[in-house]
Structures are given as C-alpha cells and as structure tokens.
Amino acid sequence: NITSNAAESLSRPLELAVAGYGREATRDVRGMIRGIPDGIAAFADTLAAGASREQMAKADVNTIRPRAFGDSLAGRAITLPTDLLAAADEFFKAVNFSGAAHAEAWRLARGNAVEAERLLREMPANLVERASQAAKVATFTNDPGAIANWLVQGRRLPGWRGAAISFVLPFVRTPANIFQRGAAMTGRGLVVPGLVEAGVKVAKGDARGARIALAKTALASTIGAGLASLAVSGQLTGDGPSDKAKRQALEATGWQPHSVRVGDRWIDYTNFGPIAIQANIVSNAWEGYREGQKPLHDLQGDVVGRIVRTLADTSYIKGAGDFFKMTQNVEGAGQSFLTGLVSPALPYGSALAAAERSIDPEQRAKDSIVQGVAGRVPFLSETLATEPNIYGQPRRPSDDTLLAQFALPWKSSRVKADDPVAVEVARLVQANQRVSVRTGTDTYAEAKQTPDQRRLLQETAGQAAHAYIAQAISQPGYENLSDTQKADTLNRMLRTAYDIADLKVGESVARSPHYQAVLAWASTPQYETVRGSAEQIRLRNYEIGQAHNKLSDYRKKYGRELGEYQLLREDREAWKLTQIPKLNSEYLAAKKKAVDRAFGGALTEAEKRGLTGAGNTVLPNAR
Numbered sequence: 001n002i003t004s005n006a007a008e009s010l011s012r013p014l015e016l017a018v019a020g021y022g023r024e025a026t027r028d029v030r031g032m033i034r035g036i037p038d039g040i041a042a043f044a045d046t047l048a049a050g051a052s053r054e055q056m057a058k059a060d061v062n063t064i065r066p067r068a069f070g071d072s073l074a075g076r077a078i079t080l081p082t083d084l085l086a087a088a089d090e091f092f093k094a095v096n097f098s099g100a101a102h103a104e105a106w107r108l109a110r111g112n113a114v115e116a117e118r119l120l121r122e123m124p125a126n127l128v129e130r131a132s133q134a135a136k137v138a139t140f141t142n143d144p145g146a147i148a149n150w151l152v153q154g155r156r157l158p159g160w161r162g163a164a165i166s167f168v169l170p171f172v173r174t175p176a177n178i179f180q181r182g183a184a185m186t187g188r189g190l191v192v193p194g195l196v197e198a199g200v201k202v203a204k205g206d207a208r209g210a211r212i213a214l215a216k217t218a219l220a221s222t223i224g225a226g227l228a229s230l231a232v233s234g235q236l237t238g239d240g241p242s243d244k245a246k247r248q249a250l251e252a253t254g255w256q257p258h259s260v261r262v263g264d265r266w267i268d269y270t271n272f273g274p275i276a277i278q279a280n281i282v283s284n285a286w287e288g289y290r291e292g293q294k295p296l297h298d299l300q301g302d303v304v305g306r307i308v309r310t311l312a313d314t315s316y317i318k319g320a321g322d323f324f325k326m327t328q329n330v331e332g333a334g335q336s337f338l339t340g341l342v343s344p345a346l347p348y349g350s351a352l353a354a355a356e357r358s359i360d361p362e363q364r365a366k367d368s369i370v371q372g373v374a375g376r377v378p379f380l381s382e383t384l385a386t387e388p389n390i391y392g393q394p395r396r397p398s399d400d401t402l403l404a405q406f407a408l409p410w411k412s413s414r415v416k417a418d419d420p421v422a423v424e425v426a427r428l429v430q431a432n433q434r435v436s437v438r439t440g441t442d443t444y445a446e447a448k449q450t451p452d453q454r455r456l457l458q459e460t461a462g463q464a465a466h467a468y469i470a471q472a473i474s475q476p477g478y479e480n481l482s483d484t485q486k487a488d489t490l491n492r493m494l495r496t497a498y499d500i501a502d503l504k505v506g507e508s509v510a511r512s513p514h515y516q517a518v519l520a521w522a523s524t525p526q527y528e529t530v531r532g533s534a535e536q537i538r539l540r541n542y543e544i545g546q547a548h549n550k551l552s553d554y555r556k557k558y559g560r561e562l563g564e565y566q567l568l569r570e571d572r573e574a575w576k577l578t579q580i581p582k583l584n585s586e587y588l589a590a591k592k593k594a595v596d597r598a599f600g601g602a603l604t605e606a607e608k609r610g611l612t613g614a615g616n617t618v619l620p621n622a623r
Helices: 002-018 022-034 036-049 053-058 073-078 080-108 113-122 125-138 146-154 159-168 173-189 192-203 207-232 244-251 274-291 299-311 315-327 333-345 349-359 369-374 402-407 420-430 451-473 483-508 513-522 534-558 560-570 572-578 585-598 602-609
Strands: 259-262 265-268 412-414
Touching (some): 002 022, 002 080, 022 036, 022 080, 080 113, 080 125, 173 192, 173 274, 207 274, 244 420, 420 451, 420 483, 451 483, 483 513, 513 534, 534 560, 585 602
Antiparallel strands (some): 265 412
C-alpha cells in the first residue's frame, strides 16, 4: 500500500515536468514536503478515531468500516492492521492534497508567487476540488466506475451474500483503480493510443491536457520499453513456466514469478501499483510468446491466462485470486482458498504469517485446513513436515535474511548461485531444453500416495537426481557438449537416478498389485553372492544388471571379444560385476512362479502389459 501510494505521488510532478510545466512540478514537490506535518496529524487522527477526517466531518456511517471486535482496547488491538492501512491512506491524501494545491495555485496565479500564496491562504472552491481529486487519485480512492461501485454495494448486502463478497473481494476501490490506471498506462506505452488521446484534447481546445497526455505517453512508452528489455533479458518475470518441473527447476535457483531482478535479489512487483500492471502484461506477453513457439499452442489464451494468474497473486485481491485459481484447477489453490476462509480468525494473521516466514524459511506441509492455519503461526509451523524441492532438499521460497523478510514491504528471494546442479538445470530449461526432473505426484506406480509417501518419493528421487547430475556435469568433456547434448546426458543420468530411488523406497510407498509383484521379483536374488535386506538385494541386482547392459552395448560397438576388453580398460568395476554368475535358470523360474502365484498372477500380467520393473527397468526374464 505504501509502495504504490508513494510511487503514484511522485508520478504527478514527473508528468508535469515532462509536459513542460517544470515550475508547477517544483511547486508540487515543495507542497508535498510542506504537507508532511498535516499528513502525520491525519494519520494519528484516523488511527485514533478509526475513520478519516472526511468521514467524521460528514458523519457518514455507511462509509465507516464497522469494528468487528468492538471499541475496547482488545478490539482495537485486533483491528490495528486495518486501521494502519486506512491511516496510511490519509497520510498520503494530506501530503498529495498539499502538493496538488501548491501546483494548482501556481497555475492559477500564472507564475506569480505572491498571488499563488494568496490562493493557498484563501483556498477557493475550485482549487480545493482539484487538489482533493488529485489526492484521491494518488491514493487510488477516487470513483472507480460503475462495476466497482456495484461490487462495493454488494459487500454491504445482509447475511451470507455480503460476507461472501467481502471475503472474496475485501478491497474493491483500490484494485479497480490500480488496474484501470495500469491498463491505461500499458495502452499509452504503445504510443498510438496516447497520440489519439492528445489529438482529441487538441480538437477540444485543451492544449494543456494534450501536453500532459503526450507526457504520460512518453513516460509510459519509456517505461514499457525498459520493462520489455528486462523481460527479454530474463530480468523480469511474469507468471512463469506452465510446466511444473521447469518452474521448480527455476525456483531452486531463487527465481520467483512476477518479479524483477535487482542485483542478487528477485523482488515481487505485484504490489507496485499501476506499473505492476504494465510489468505484468509485458512480461507475460513475452513468456507467452516464447512458449507460443510450440506447435498448437494457444498464444492469446495463454497470455491472458498468465496475466490473470499474476493479478490473482496481488495481496489486495488474494481471496478472489485463490477462488479464480481454484476454478482453473491450479495446484494448491483450493487448499489456499479454504485456509483463507479460516485464517482471518487469527488476530494479526498477516503479521503472524510474516513473522513465521522470517523465523522458519522452509515451506511446510499444508495437507489440511488445520495445517494451513498452523503453517501461518511462528514455531507451530515447525511441527509440520517439510516440503522437498525437485532435488529432495527443503523448499525455501526465500533464502533472504530474517530482517529482510520481515521488514521489506514486498516478497523477495535471494539468487542462489552456490549450487552448480540447480544453476545448470535452470540454464538448460531456460534455453528450451527438456531436462526431465521429477516433481511430487499424488499417483505413483498406479497407486494413490499419501502426502507422507509423496514427500518420501520426492525426497529420495530428488537427492538421487542431484547426485547423478552433479556427477555428470563434473566430467571433463561435459563443457564441450552442445546444450542439446548436455540435456540428453542429464536425462540419461536422471533415468538411472530415478531407478535407484524407486528401488530404495520399495515397500514404503503404495503400488498397484502389478507393481507390487514386479517389486517382489526385483527383491529376489538373481546372481550369486547377492544377499542382504530386500533393498540391498534390489540395488545389487540392479547394479549387476546395469553392468551387463553396458557390456552388451560395448559388444555391439566393438565386437564380442574386443568389446569385453574395452570395458575392462575403461570401467574395471563394471567388468568385475559382469563376472558374477547368474543363478540357476530353473531355480529362478521356480522363484518367479512363486512370486507370480503370491500375487495372483500379477507378475505374468505385468509382463504381458509391458510394464517396467522396479526402477523403470524392463522386467527381467529368468534366463
């Protein structure tokens, strides 16, 4: 709120200066500085009374927000965050009223300082009206139009209807004005709409209005060009990749959606006022264009969807945003929406959530509404399970310092350049290379997983993926490969990593009868010297089987005898594994039959269906 009000306050004198009214712009700034003491007084009065000076003067009870918890000390303490927002608006109104009044007085006095001071002392009605309107515009409290006013009236409906609208749209006037101004700013950034607007004003004889329209167009187009440059260079983000794996690969490097990169930090711009709307449209148009290069991709629909999803993340329409995302089947949106219905019962809910993020930077499990609410409370959140990222490490939406997370008025995340694996995968996916990292899924091996099983799978698979990718990128010849070859190399390593992870989680996750049978067969020793726990047997079987596969590849490439010799030279450990004899075929056939019988013929059915075995390897035959 403070950020957008401050930015809008500075835009008015800037527009005047660009339009050629430099002395008015100077008077405007000087007037805002002079208005600070009155702004502080207005802030204090609003905080004390719970209503603005204008509301109290009109005694208009319909515009005064009722206190849900009464006027007692405890009730006032609970509603303090809302009162602070209203008081901040009154501060900026007073400051902007003073600035606009000084600029308008200078204009009416035609540059005569003595006359301007006289007008400021007497404050004629036309000067007060123009200054009051400018103050409302600067704080986004001016008339937002018929639709927004209709929604405002809807919030006052009795019963559940008014309550529902109030929850989904706790604020109407401010977001409506911000959106309208941001959309107009984006239009002017295309130059032609701004020239048309100026032309219309010239035709009406309004030369001053035409100059200001051209100034707004010049500023909007300059800002738009800068935003476009940032978007193309990857320094400005929109809603981000639609592919979940690609998105999480970027998040592992500190990237965050609808943000601008400043130094080593990503800063969320959604609450920056009208310029956030322009940044949103520009960045999402670029991202949509990049993804729109794919065949059969609906570019226009994609761009619109991205813009709406980004708008839905703004703080002042969070309820409506979660509701929209829920209708679009966005993952986690339903849980977030329902949690939002309950969270207002927490006194100082927003402050508690900010403190929780500062104290506990890890993303916690929110598998129920109770957990969603608990995750917003400091220390209580630490009793919840940690959500792993694609590399099996705790997800940290922000690795910022505690002070930065709590004090900054915007969400930010520090760039993480200390993990070469995360940096390399993110670089490749941004270069439109497909790196098949896995994300958490509720279904695995044809079975529904519990939240704990899903986290176990992601943690185990992610850590294996990280280790194998680290091994691949550390090889001497890796840097000499093209990006396509690098992606292919990493995908081969990922297949092995996920094979190993599948064997490790074993019986700890849910599996369909077919996959249970496949796992049981993989847990049966198939080579001499293979023994130990079920997991150890699976891993040893797999390791030896992989060595035999490698020997087969070498023989295809070099011939039978030379291939074995070449493997001995290049990978002695793999060659040693190929020397371990397979168990007697009749014994293995009997074991396989026993497993099949134990699972009601599921193993035979799995072979017929061509299912892969534990670790995504082809189901081995007993031979």
